[in-house]
Amino acid sequence: MTARPDDAAAAAPTLAGFTTLRVGGPIGTFVDAASAEEIMDVVREADAAGTEVLVLGGGSNILASDDGFDGIVVRDARREIAIENSEGCGGAQFRAPAGAVWDDVVVRAVAEGFSGFEALSGIPGSTGATPVQNVGAYGQEVSGVLSHVRVWDRATNRPRTLALADLRLGYRTSTLKRSYTEEADGGGRTWGPTGRYVVLDVHFQTDATTMSAPVRYAELARTLGVEIGARVESAEVRESVLDLRRGKGMVLDDADHDTWSAGSFFTNPVLPPAQAAGLPDDAPRFDAPAPDGSGGTWVKSSAAWLIAHAGFGPGYRMPGPAAISTKHSLALTNRGGASAADLVSLARTVRDGVEATYGVVLVPEPVLLGVEI
Numbered sequence: 001m002t003a004r005p006d007d008a009a010a011a012a013p014t015l016a017g018f019t020t021l022r023v024g025g026p027i028g029t030f031v032d033a034a035s036a037e038e039i040m041d042v043v044r045e046a047d048a049a050g051t052e053v054l055v056l057g058g059g060s061n062i063l064a065s066d067d068g069f070d071g072i073v074v075r076d077a078r079r080e081i082a083i084e085n086s087e088g089c090g091g092a093q094f095r096a097p098a099g100a101v102w103d104d105v106v107v108r109a110v111a112e113g114f115s116g117f118e119a120l121s122g123i124p125g126s127t128g129a130t131p132v133q134n135v136g137a138y139g140q141e142v143s144g145v146l147s148h149v150r151v152w153d154r155a156t157n158r159p160r161t162l163a164l165a166d167l168r169l170g171y172r173t174s175t176l177k178r179s180y181t182e183e184a185d186g187g188g189r190t191w192g193p194t195g196r197y198v199v200l201d202v203h204f205q206t207d208a209t210t211m212s213a214p215v216r217y218a219e220l221a222r223t224l225g226v227e228i229g230a231r232v233e234s235a236e237v238r239e240s241v242l243d244l245r246r247g248k249g250m251v252l253d254d255a256d257h258d259t260w261s262a263g264s265f266f267t268n269p270v271l272p273p274a275q276a277a278g279l280p281d282d283a284p285r286f287d288a289p290a291p292d293g294s295g296g297t298w299v300k301s302s303a304a305w306l307i308a309h310a311g312f313g314p315g316y317r318m319p320g321p322a323a324i325s326t327k328h329s330l331a332l333t334n335r336g337g338a339s340a341a342d343l344v345s346l347a348r349t350v351r352d353g354v355e356a357t358y359g360v361v362l363v364p365e366p367v368l369l370g371v372e373i
Ligand SMILES: Cc1cc2nc3c(=O)[nH]c(=O)nc-3n(C[C@H](O)[C@H](O)[C@H](O)COP(=O)(O)OP(=O)(O)OC[C@H]3O[C@@H](n4cnc5c(N)ncnc54)[C@H](O)[C@@H]3O)c2cc1C
Pocket: 020, 054, 055, 056, 057, 058, 059, 060, 061, 062, 098, 122, 123, 124, 125, 126, 127, 128, 129, 130, 132, 133, 134, 135, 136, 137, 193, 194, 195, 197, 198, 199, 200, 249, 250, 251, 252, 259, 261, 262, 263, 264, 367
């Protein structure tokens, strides 16, 4: 987990101590919950009292205000992964509590010979957060291995099981994430900074084989020396992914300020074909499902490309205090003394510059806690 124990133990914990961007002011109340029951109790009581709740994982997808958060921050202290079935024609089934470190789940899956996790190695944070934005990297998404999740439903004050279909997982989105902004998913209201559903346990279903899922990502295939669609030993895929990620500052490392980030700060824009036609010829283009639910095909471009070509390449605004990573134009980083306000200012400059150059409004990926871009 990314939180630093010295901060956790401090009398007045701050969000800077619990987030990978390392900004954010004081926390009202902090609870490290030892059981699912405790999490449900804390959330139910806070909701009844009208106290704001933040369910915190590794803090790797949050940009928190310098003013802090006056509500209750609750973190799941459970870590134990439980294998339910590891062989047979039904494949493998196992579960992890929301508090399990995501990379521990990947390491365990690869070691057990469970396929489909290997390219998701190195993504920081907790298992409970992975369905929230359907984490993905190098051609895999958690949607490929999820079976269902146990949640606490804050709208009905009941525990529930959400099947894969209920989660409506898409590119960096889900029913869980949509409940932050859409009343239909929020049970008649919107939620935040944690959504309507608090994830308690995540259940996985996948193939029991030491071979990876087919390699779908061109850069990864090149690194492995295989064709797209090939299957390789999962352990080998995992190592290659970690090497690629390290080269881009996408594996947490206390000593490397390029990793003091929230990963990709903007999602890749998915554009109607007519708008995508206006991009320069050399802008990346991939087919993607239309996000408007029409069933059509739109065009996904690359936020990193647009940012770099709009004049905000790696190292922009170095030496900081907030600057674009020296390794990747999509990561906004804290060079040591940045405030949330510094990061917000940088994010606005980048977003506005890309809009002025290409007419594309980039959307931030991290959860914004008490700040607006
Ligand atoms: C260096 C770096 C690289 C990254 N690379 C990737 C990548 O390749 N792909 C990718 O998809 N993401 C990536 N990310 C983003 C981030 O790691 C993921 O979004 C991750 O899943 C966030 O997990 P977390 O536990 O840190 O969530 P947090 O930041 O703690 O929380 C994020 C949101 O999820 C909610 N949440 C957390 N736990 C729960 C729960 N149990 N129930 C309900 N809601 C919950 C929080 O309330 C909050 O709204 C990267 C981040 C960093 C810093």
